[in-house]
Amino acid sequence: MISQTLRDARRYEETYEKRIKKEDRPEFHFSSRVGWLNDPNGFSYYDGKYHLFYQYHPYDPYWGPMHWGHAVSEDLLHWEYLPAALAPDQPYDRDGCFSGSAVELPDGRQLLMYTGVLRVPQKDGGFVDEQTQCLAVGDGVDYEKFEKNPVLDVKDVPEGCSGADFRDPKMFRNEDGTYSMVAVNRAADGSGQILLYHSEDGFEWKFQSVVAENKHRFGVMWECPDLFELDGKDVIICSPQDMLPEGFEYHNGNGTLCLIGKMDPETGRFTEEHNQTIDYGIDFYAPQTIRTTDGRVVMLGWMQNWDTSRLQLPDTAWFGQMTVPRELSIRNGRLYETPIRELESLRCNPVKHENVVFADGVISLDGICGRRVDLELELEPGDPEKIYEKFAVRFAQDDTYHTAVSFRPHESIAKVDRKFSGSRRAAIHQRRSLVNSENGKLKLRLILDRFSAEVFINDGEQVMTITMYTDQAADRISFYADGCVKMNVMKYDLITQE
Ligand code: FRU
Secondary structure (H helix, E strand, O other): OOOHHHHHHHHHHHHHHHHOOHHHOOOOOOEOOOEEEEEEEEEEEEOOEEEEEEEEEOOOOOOOOOEEEEEEEOOOOOEEEEEEEEOOOOOOOOOOEEEEEEEEOOOOOEEEEEEEEEEEEOOOOOEEEEEEEEEEEEOOOOEEEOOOOOOEOHHHOOOOOOOOOEEEEEEEEOOOOOEEEEEEEEOOOOOEEEEEEEEOOOOOEEEEEEEEEOOOOOOOOEEEEEEEEEOOEEEEEEEEOOEOOEOOOEOOEOOOEEEEEEEEOOOOEEEEEEEEOOOOOOOOEEEEEEEOOOOOEEEEEEOOOHHHOOOOOOOOOEEOEEOOOEEEEEEOOEEEEEEOHHHHHHEEEEEEEEEEEEEEEEEOOOOOEOOEEEEEEEEEEOEOOEOOOEEEEEEEEOOOOEEEEEEEOOOOEEEEEEEEOOOOOOOOOEEEEEOOOOOOOEEEEEEEEOOEEEEEEOOOOEEEEEEOOOOOOOOEEEEEEEEEEEEEEEEEEEOOOO
């Protein structure tokens, strides 16, 4: 039975999506069908297709009572919208169906687990959230909420820990056919931790262990955990709130964290060997991973961040995109990210410029322009005796606007800067990252898609992601050097074939 609340959402999205022109959306990045989108949810492979659900408020481009939007894809780049999957329509999720995940059951049905939110008024006039884990079962389009919901509540967290912040279950199927799930909550010290749960059948769940505790090291509360194997290691990703900066690695506010180490299967505890930021740009949060049918671990994230999510233009019909799906690997103990190889199938109109040497000024190059672009740059000093001071590539550019990625080899710092992208808000517009460079050499791959730029540095050793809502007519690309730079440039347009 589909509730009236879900029926209303489905009718609304079907009607209002017609008002959004194809060219007003990103070309190949997933965007909200209508209204607001945040975290990816239920990123999974089911019935021959990749499924992506998302935190969704269809009725306007701002966060509100959370629904789950839904789409499917065969290649993670061409998406087909399906009707909204979940709406906040039950006594235990009346105030929102928060983030969660999906697995396939042995009988061929798809199982969703999400966080049900209920705001409970307090005597002092305030509210406290009751967050519980809930299930819905479906056929890939329609889902029925489980009659025994919620399946996990405050009684299922370790003693002294909070049930007000208990959310974002990520389930996975174990080799023996049982299920595990990680969720976040607050430990007694008020900071985040990741809890592990186990189930024989996907419906009855039991607390197993505390996988990792924050102890106020990385922000306060953690959100959206994920746990997976990659290149012989175990990897945790999560999104800490309220972070303090640490060098150029972590920055203020909401951030993302990758812990690489080992899970002890006996104790269910994780031992950390390395920690790092997942994306060093501005607009990235709450990523989720999938294992593709050919065994790759692919991640996509919300291409926005709570601290910078008020950049809506007036009359925006949709707001919120996902990053390009990224293949993950571990090299030299670090997480590397590269755009999924399927993106290469969108490449057309190649333009190559080799050994371009320029100094102390700005140049543009024949055929290098556009807002849906895959641009590869290899930089080195143009003068072998003297390393240049600064290099920049500017894009989304016209006489008024530009956004830039720059690199200062003497400081080994790359910077993204969207100050002149047309934003009228006082949000963060610049961010810097330390990068590895020997003698002024650097590799950059820039993926542009109308409203965003993702910069993959040195084959994905660092990634910096930003959104920009600059008028699409601003499509020039130019290069700047202080000192002498030599570069190889390879550019493709990225166009989806229908
Ligand atoms: C992360 C998050 C999750 C929560 C959801 C609500 O961005 O805060 O913790 O489930 O968004 O929309």
